[in-house]
Amino acid sequence: MIQLEQVKKIFPQTTVPAVDEITFSINKGNICVFVGPSGCGKTTILRMINRLVEPTSGNIYIDGENILHVNSDELRRRIGYVIQQVGLLPHRTIEQNVGLVPRLLKWPEARIKARVMELLEVVGLDPSETAWKYPYQLSGGQMQRVGVARALAADPPIMLMDEPFGAVDPIVRGRLQDEFLRLQQEVKKTICFVTHDINEALKMGDYIVVMNKGKLVQKGTPMELLSEPANDFVKDLIGDDRGVKLLDLTRAESLMMVPESYPVARDCPCFIDAIQPVKMALEVMMKNDSDVVGVRRGDKVIGTLSWTEIKKHIHRISGD
Amino acid sequence: MNFEFERFVIAMFDRAPPYILEHMQLVLIPLAIATAIAFPVGVLLTRARYRRYSGRVMGIFNTGQTIPPLAVIAVFFPFLGLGYRPAVIALTLYALLPIARNTLAGLAGVPLEVKDAARGMGMTEWQTFRQIEIPLSLPVVMSGIKTSAVLTAGTAALAALVGGKGMGAVIFAGINFFRMELILAGTIYIGLIALFLDRVLSFIEARMTPSYMK
Amino acid sequence: MEVIRDVFLFIFNNSNRILEYTVNHLSLVLTVLAFSLVLWISVGLIISKYDRFATSVIGLANILFVIPSISLFGLFVTIPQLGLGRKSAALALILYAMMPLVRNVYRGLKSVDKSVIDAGRGMGMSTTQILYQIQIPMAWPVVFAGIRVAVVMITGMATVATFIGERNIGRLIHHGITRGNAEMIIAGALVVSLIALFLDYLMGLLEKRVTSPGLRHSSENY
Numbered sequence: 001m002i003q004l005e006q007v008k009k010i011f012p013q014t015t016v017p018a019v020d021e022i023t024f025s026i027n028k029g030n031i032c033v034f035v036g037p038s039g040c041g042k043t044t045i046l047r048m049i050n051r052l053v054e055p056t057s058g059n060i061y062i063d064g065e066n067i068l069h070v071n072s073d074e075l076r077r078r079i080g081y082v083i084q085q086v087g088l089l090p091h092r093t094i095e096q097n098v099g100l101v102p103r104l105l106k107w108p109e110a111r112i113k114a115r116v117m118e119l120l121e122v123v124g125l126d127p128s129e130t131a132w133k134y135p136y137q138l139s140g141g142q143m144q145r146v147g148v149a150r151a152l153a154a155d156p157p158i159m160l161m162d163e164p165f166g167a168v169d170p171i172v173r174g175r176l177q178d179e180f181l182r183l184q185q186e187v188k189k190t191i192c193f194v195t196h197d198i199n200e201a202l203k204m205g206d207y208i209v210v211m212n213k214g215k216l217v218q219k220g221t222p223m224e225l226l227s228e229p230a231n232d233f234v235k236d237l238i239g240d241d242r243g244v245k246l247l248d249l250t251r252a253e254s255l256m257m258v259p260e261s262y263p264v265a266r267d268c269p270c271f272i273d274a275i276q277p278v279k280m281a282l283e284v285m286m287k288n289d290s291d292v293v294g295v296r297r298g299d300k301v302i303g304t305l306s307w308t309e310i311k312k313h314i315h316r317i318s319g320d
Numbered sequence: 321m322n323f324e325f326e327r328f329v330i331a332m333f334d335r336a337p338p339y340i341l342e343h344m345q346l347v348l349i350p351l352a353i354a355t356a357i358a359f360p361v362g363v364l365l366t367r368a369r370y371r372r373y374s375g376r377v378m379g380i381f382n383t384g385q386t387i388p389p390l391a392v393i394a395v396f397f398p399f400l401g402l403g404y405r406p407a408v409i410a411l412t413l414y415a416l417l418p419i420a421r422n423t424l425a426g427l428a429g430v431p432l433e434v435k436d437a438a439r440g441m442g443m444t445e446w447q448t449f450r451q452i453e454i455p456l457s458l459p460v461v462m463s464g465i466k467t468s469a470v471l472t473a474g475t476a477a478l479a480a481l482v483g484g485k486g487m488g489a490v491i492f493a494g495i496n497f498f499r500m501e502l503i504l505a506g507t508i509y510i511g512l513i514a515l516f517l518d519r520v521l522s523f524i525e526a527r528m529t530p531s532y533m534k
Numbered sequence: 535m536e537v538i539r540d541v542f543l544f545i546f547n548n549s550n551r552i553l554e555y556t557v558n559h560l561s562l563v564l565t566v567l568a569f570s571l572v573l574w575i576s577v578g579l580i581i582s583k584y585d586r587f588a589t590s591v592i593g594l595a596n597i598l599f600v601i602p603s604i605s606l607f608g609l610f611v612t613i614p615q616l617g618l619g620r621k622s623a624a625l626a627l628i629l630y631a632m633m634p635l636v637r638n639v640y641r642g643l644k645s646v647d648k649s650v651i652d653a654g655r656g657m658g659m660s661t662t663q664i665l666y667q668i669q670i671p672m673a674w675p676v677v678f679a680g681i682r683v684a685v686v687m688i689t690g691m692a693t694v695a696t697f698i699g700e701r702n703i704g705r706l707i708h709h710g711i712t713r714g715n716a717e718m719i720i721a722g723a724l725v726v727s728l729i730a731l732f733l734d735y736l737m738g739l740l741e742k743r744v745t746s747p748g749l750r751h752s753s754e755n756y
Contacts, residue, residue, distance in 0.1 A: 050656055076658030087653025091671045091746030101657050134748030150657075160656070323612075386730040388690025391723030394707045398716030470600050477602040478694070481711055491605050495697055500612035507605035514600055 002026040002049060002158065002190060007058035009044055018044045020214040021058070026207070028157075029188040033205035035195055035237070041214040042194045046160050049192060050079045062158065077101055080151030080159035080189070084166040086143045088135040094120070094146055095131040101154040119149040124179060141172040148180065152187070162194045177203055198237050202226070202245060210234050223249055227317050243314035247278040255313055256295045256303035268294035268304060278313075281305050323500050331505035336490050339506075343486040343513055346476040350408050351469055351517075354415035359461070362423025363449075374424060381417045389414055389475045397482040407476070407484030414475055415468040422464025426457030455530055462525040466518050473514040477506070487513075537716065541724065544717040552706070552725060559702035559729060562695070563688050566624050570631035570684060575677070577632075578639025592637055599633035603691045606630075607698045623695035630691060631684040638680025642673030675749055678741040685737055689730040693722075703729070 003025040010017045019041040026032040034042035047053040049060060051072040060067050067075055088097050098119055099112045107115075120127040123145040135143060144165055151159055165173045165180075177200065184191070195201055201208050202222045210217040210225070210233075218230040226246045229235045238245065253274040270284050271294040281293050285307065292306045365374040392413055396406035430453050438448045480488030487506045494502030545552060581588040598606075606629065610622035646669050654664045693704030706722030709715070742750075 052652070052655055073658045073660050076656055078658075081653065081656035083649060083653060083656070085647075085649035085653075087647070087649040087651075087656075089650060089654070089668060089672075089748075090647075091674075091748045093748070100659075104658060104663070134746070136748060383731065386686045386690070386734055387723065387727040388693050388730065390690070390693045390704060390707055391719075391726055394711055394719045395723045397711060398714070398719060474600055474602040477604050481708075488602075488604065491602070491608055492697075495604070495608040495611065498612055500609060503605055503608040503612065507601055507609070510602055510605070511600065 001028050001061075001063055002192070003061040004045070004049075005059045005061070007045070007048060007055050007060060009041075009048060009053060010056045017056075017214050019048070019055075022216050024209060024216065024219055026190060026192065028190050030206040031184065031191040031193055031204055032207045032209060033193045033195060033201040034209050034211055035198055035201040036211035036217075038196060039213075040211040042196075042209075042211050043162055045211075046162055046192055046194050049158075050076045050081060050160055052076075077104055077154065078156050078158070080154075080156045080161075082147050082151045082159065082161040082164040084163035086135075086147040086167070088143060088146060088150075090135050092134075093131065094133050094135070094138070097135070097146060098150045098153050100150060105154055107154075115153060116149075119152055120146075122152070122183065123149045125149070140168045141176065144168055144176060157190060159189045159191045161191060163196070164193070165200070166195070166197075173200075180204075198239065199245075202249070210237065243317055244279070246317055247282065247310070247314070250278045250313070251275050252278055252281050252293075252295050252305055253297075253303070255309050256305050257309060258303045268292055268301075270294065271296050271301070272305075273297070274302060278305070278310060282310065327499070328501040328504065331490070331499075331501045332508070335493075335502060336487065336505045336509050339485065339487045339490055340509060340513070343473075343476060343488075343510065346404075346407060346411065346479055346484060346486045347469060347472045347513065347517065350411035350415050350472055350476075351465070353408075353412045354468060355419055355465060357412075358416045358419035359423050362420045362427065362461075365420075365424055366427040378421065378424065381420055384413065385417045390478055390481075393475075393478050393482055393484075402483035404484055406482050407479035407486075411472050411476055411479065415472050418467040418471065419461075419464045422467070423457070423461050426460030426464075427453055429460060430456045458525065458529060462521060466521050469517040469521060470514045473510055473517065477510060537720065540717040541720045544721045545725070548721075552703075552721070555701060555703045555705060556725065556729065558700065559689070559692055559704075559726070562620065562623060562627070562692050562700060562702060563685070563729075563733070566627040566631065566688050566692075567685060569624070570628050570635060570688075571681070573628065574632050574635035575639050578636045578643070578677075581636070582640050582643040588640060592633075592640065595633040595636050598629045603630065603694045604697065607695055611698045618699040620700065622698055623692070623700050627688050627691055627695075631688055634680040634683040634687065638676050638683075639673070642676030642680075643669050645676060646672045671746060672749065674745045675741075678737070678745065682734055682737045682741075685733045686730050689726065689733060693726055 004022055007019060007022045008017055009019040022041075022045065034045060036042050044053055048055050049062075049067070051067065055068070088094075089100070092100075095113075095116050098116045102112045102115060116131065117127040120130055125142060125145055130138070130142070130146075135146070138146065144167065147164065151161075165176045168176065181204065193201075193204055195204075202225075205222055207219060208222055208225055209219045210230075212233055218225060218234050220228075223246075225234065226238065226242055226249065229238060229242070235242070251274065252272055255278055256274070269290045270288040272281050272284050274295050274297045281295075285291065285293050291308075292304050294301050295303045295305055361377065364370045365377055389410070393407060393410040396409050400406040400409070434452060434456070435448055438452045439445075443451065476484075476486050477488035477491055479486050480492050487510050490506035490509075491503050494500065494504075494506065577591065581591050603626065606626040607622060610616045610626055611618055613622075616622040616625065650668060650672070651664060654668050659667065692700070692702055693707060696702060696704030696708045703722050703726040706718050706725070710718030710720075710722060
């Protein structure tokens, strides 16, 4: 668990705090996303957690231990760090790059080798194809994968990720996000994730912290943010398509009607899974030119979802 | 140390000054010729048609630069005899590389998207060159000319060996008679000439740079 | 064609003398190079750590560099502790080597991509580890470019040391001029250029060995 307590940072030769008395905590195994415009202090928070930036005042605890009392190099070796520019060492092979922290920790060479191969596999790279290459021989997407592998190398419980998928095109970014979420299901790291892209935040975050001008504007789950934005700043950040975005986070079963007679439901021209998002239901309805879709759990049809219900729901959350 | 102030004053104000103009000529003429050759070459080597030759041409220039200045100056002497000409030719050859290299680097450094935008707005190739490439690469090109000027000012001291005169005559006299004062005076004037040329070139550069780029 | 034949005849007939001059030339160049590398690379490292000295140190190197070689040799000769010969020659050449070496070490270290250093720090590398494992290896191509410039330059300037009593290839050129002997001049120019090209080639080989293949694709470092 990571706790920040009244953390404040004023950079030298400035008067306005870059981060102003922020307090919150991140639970073990969660992804907490910091989102906000550039200069809002989100990256500074991240860099204070591994002490690349020293807080002006306040305290930061990891599992109850005050990190300001720990040797900063040793602290960083226990925390995975991924940045947008990736920062691979251009003069080292991919194998050496991924094995960097284990080597700093003086693992035996055989264990490092095995770990590197395992990790390249995990992030979706062919080890025999990639390990001996140099960074300039990889594509942007591959480099980002290596960056994630490098951060995971020593199996740190905590990962700090600063726009880790920011430097690749939207298609590759989407794929990397999906893969990372799948990976997270297995490794269950505590992750601090910085982005300026609200869609990425909604997709990746268990919790989201919205920042502006060094201040914490709102914290909550993606659902809470979408349904109850704290002020106009958050509303603007989310954009005008708040309702549609929410449909992406709402499961079909939560808006489903349970009809009196099953035959009606069974007669629907198309079906979706109960845990799929409502947005998917819309997609299926449009494809089949139908106003209603059947909802299934497993093989069993359990209800129907109609265009009228979805419209009602959007009106409810948009407040008009 | 056999330094006598009186002799130094004499060296500074009587012995060395007659050579100042000669030395200036030994720098300016080669510099002008070298610029007239190296700049067009640099421009040609950044045009699409000739770009593929740029590696080879610069390779030749680089190899040329490994030949010591003393050797270059001396080599022309048997064919052209004593005097100005062998010195000027040798110094010209020596001044080529920094100018060509910086012209190449400066023009290659103009962002592709700026050139693209210019072409996209309907500028001809000549207009793009004149209004985009030249002003944007000017600082790098000029710094090449300045480097050449400063290097030539120093190397020109060797011209005295082949009868090319210049401040080198004062310095060699100092070496032959163990007169530190003469060497010092000659060196100071060469330094001043280098500094003066650098300033003049900076002034020209400032005049040529459009005000919005300053 | 006649000239070329005469030059080769000259070299053939004077091979002993040319060999002696070549050995002297090389020993001066290599001595100067050894001292310069140790001294100026250290200075480069120091000023990249203590940035406030950088401008003045590099400024000094630039000033030394534009003093005509013949002047510096001449001035050192008139200092009794140095006198005619190797001490003056070596000292002057070491001072000339300052500019390319110090400047390129500083530039090389400073040009290392900030994000790589940031990543290194973020992974828990100490300042020393960052210097030895990131900054120095990444600066190699630029540093080596400086070393090659220095080697070629020292080789060329060493010829001028003939005027202060060094018995090296410069002597062929020097005496060729005073005697009006074309073969001698051209032979001298040829041999010294070959020495410079050869040393440059050797440095190129060494550079390939110590530079990581990962950096080699960006070869434009001058």
